[in-house]
Amino acid sequence: MQRGKISFGKIQLNVNKAPSEPKANENPGENEREESSQAGSSSGGGGFKKMDKQQMIRQIEDVAEDLESQHLKEVMGISGFGRKAAKVFDINEQIEKARITRPGLDRNKEDPTQKADEKTEEEEEDVIGPLPPVPAEEKNKSTKDDASKEDSDDDSDDDDSDDEQSLAKRIPYTHEVQMQHGSRAVLALAGDPSGARLVSGSIDYDMCFWDFAGMDSGMRSFRQLQPCENHPIRSLQYSVTGDMILVISGNAQAKVLDRDGFEKLECCKGDQYISDMSRTKGHVAQLTSGCWHPFNREQFLTAALDGTLRIWQGLKAKEQVQVIKTRAQGGLRTNAASCNFNRDATLIAAGCVDGSIQTWDTRKMFVNTTHCVRGAHQKGSEITSIVFSYMGQQLATRSNDETMKLWDLRQFKQPLHTWTNLFSRYDTTDCCFSPDDRLLVTGESLPKDQTEANLYFYSTRNYEEVQRIPVSNSHVVKTLWHPKLNQLFVSCGNGTIKCYYDEHRSIRGAKLCVVKSHRKRQPMEMVGVSQIITPHALPLFRQEKSRSSRKKMEKARMDPVKSKRPDLPITSGQGGRVASSGGTLSSYVIRNLGLSKRVDDDQDPREAILKYAKDAAENPYWIAPAYKQTQPKAIFSEKLPADEPVTKKPKTEADK
Template structure:
């Protein structure tokens, strides 16, 4: 027989704590003796070498792409792959109907492809993505507002036809059809539309006194309350009592937005607080009277943290720019320029630079000015010949913060300027350091004004709206990304032969006249119907005898 196995007892493992402490102490001493400065310098040098190698490879790849595109453009000049005509940046306004028959004018206006490529490679020269364009048809009336989400996938437009239209770039094709059209404010003209910082909501300011917040797909989410128009003190009303002019989101607080109105107030709202506004700021003229507020903006779009991040800026119809600090009571203004623009000329747009140092203003006195609030009495630079007759005309900075763009309006045609070639709607480009002379311009339409302009930083595409219901998108096939490039060459989806629906009527046998049964009605109603029938009436009289 096998002997039974004796269980082996497992002894607990012992640790020499003193030896472990000595070993850890020696390791710490060795690490302290290492010269970490040399190690950091070595890693920096390695990273710099990697970056330079990546830049060299990227430059070589871009040169190869440009050379291939040049060969394709030279060999296939009439190719239809690029959607939209090629456009050259002009330094003077052009007229479509003007005859350019002389050889000298052709030599001045035409530029060879090699010069354009040299201009693209030179980073010091200004570059504007204007080689191609696409027209989106919003309607027949003026398109007064335009916005696009942060990813550049959905464009929203609104106009004087009370309609808001959504353009979904990833699903569009060459037919250029919009995704959805709604009328969020019924019979009120849309004056301002802006995506929230998270691109999940839309803020709408219309001709009414109540701003609205809708979802990305057009569902109502929030509506500001209406104020009491019979109260004299606007501070005591719960909301606006006059037409709204502008509405914008707070980029840092996702639940807060700001509106301004003709009632002379700037109001801060919270999505959590639905009964009344969160704060109210009253704008006053030089005489201390109420003045209408035509535009407003936050100063939190900059990338650098400065003292200007808490400022709220408003422009008034008396030509003044007023700025408040949120850390102080809104009783008195922090910065003010009473004569920023001509009196009795409203300020249509205010835009802070991305670094938060300069403020650009646009007004109906046909000027564009650049300001520094450290010396707010006089503008840094200005340009005077930019006709503007729309209260929604804006100004915006380029993504690299080097340039400003704005649109111009056409003048009313008279016998004197009927043949004026400069009376066109155009986009002007200005250097931020000097507005005395524009860097260039491009004609958008010879019969319509440019209202809104937009330069998306991610797509590197310029978009503008006109007074004849057209939305223009300018882009470059090399420097631009996505956006219009997604649907510019996308063919329309072919409909299959079986892809249709036959509307077949379902006939219920009991619904036919022969099998129809009258519903039970009141006896008095039946007698009234019988009296109207001559056959039943005679039979009814016979029964009464």
């Protein structure tokens, strides 16, 4: 777009605008004013004096408005905009343009009743804004059809979901693997949050570590230790990060181990002679239960038979952070048999020996309970397990009064349902929710009239028994449904741990072990020799006295044959071997590379040459054959007689 230029040497307003004829609806006076302004602007000098100030300002505003309207017309694609556009706006002209661009408007104008029916799909996509109204009869008919379609689809989806994903099919128990912890009852069982490891503790003080990635089909633990010496392991739990394990044993001091079993913290013990338990630094009686904070990796909770719950913070703390006292109905002390946090750590729940369930809000002081249900279970029977659902609205309790109850925290006065005839002999028998909170799982101890103990699955919606799985001919103590692996781990009273999984719905865990074959060791043949003692036998038939293994090993070490000692280096010939060289590099070079034969330096060289004289005279090889043809005959002087004087006698010392 070319805009007009305003220059101030001579007032010139060069607007690229063609002269237009006055329209019918325009003001003729205004047109005359515009023509006069254009004439004044085009006339060279002196135009500024002819126009008054108001006329010049009006002219500049009109030019700026024209420029702005022209720019907006190009950008927005409309015929007119602004004050002048409103003056020249013609509705008939706009309708004609619309008919040219959208021929469907003529049909809608001619027959408006068929407006919505005759539109094509492309026209519907171009329409922006609310659609034209539909008659009420057609609208009701379409809504009924849509509703019937949605209902039929929902019914079909529900039927399919009920058929394909029924509660019984959600249970992963198609395959079974067994792990042997020992021969005594396994009271504690915990799984790593990532699903890589499993730890178990039993009544025989042992704690076993199981690594699914490192095990084979033999299913043997890679580490076994006794963290609390001669105290049974009652409870185990991994922290939220999986790098620490809380160990609750039969003594008054809880321990924290790292992932490999090395001790990181041991809680201090309180003073048992102080009557006020809030004044002591730790528990003074046997521990009953414990758990980690749901999202704080350094905070955990413990319960003991001293009537208190204690919250511990940090791995270097020497005493607890908070002390919670459990009270019976008359205000006396009662003991907590189990405790737990809810999923968001806003509530602490405890199941007491007097049959009550007590909860405390962690955001307030632990003086009064938030919920307290007296008589939740039979008085005098331990509430062995108290667990929150994953959604956090339900609570399940398991007791030694052969019952399991489901509670709703919004209506906490009465249980939602009570399941009976669940025999339990151990005070650590627990229950757990399925990962989707639709099932509640618990085990039973072996009654006298049964041959196998069962694992029960109950629905949390209609409270019916969904499935019953026979586990073992011993008691079922702990049950763990891992939400990440979707596998069931069940500990028994005979020291076995059974793992149930589904081939399609479960992942990793025990599925990694069963496919690895066990590597057998090569059998070693051992021949036992009975020793015959013969004190008066001949030396030939007498047997040596049995010595200790250390003495035998020392004697065999001294024997070069038995110890397979390598040959020692030699400096001279011995044992049929000859030393080819000396002990230094120079001697090796001289003896092996420099000289092929040994030369005796003490021999007379004249004698060494003359010993070849006879051989050279008899068998000449070098010089005589070369001069045989040309060599004259040698003439030697004859020897003078003895009496003939010598021509020249040498002087002697006597003559001098």
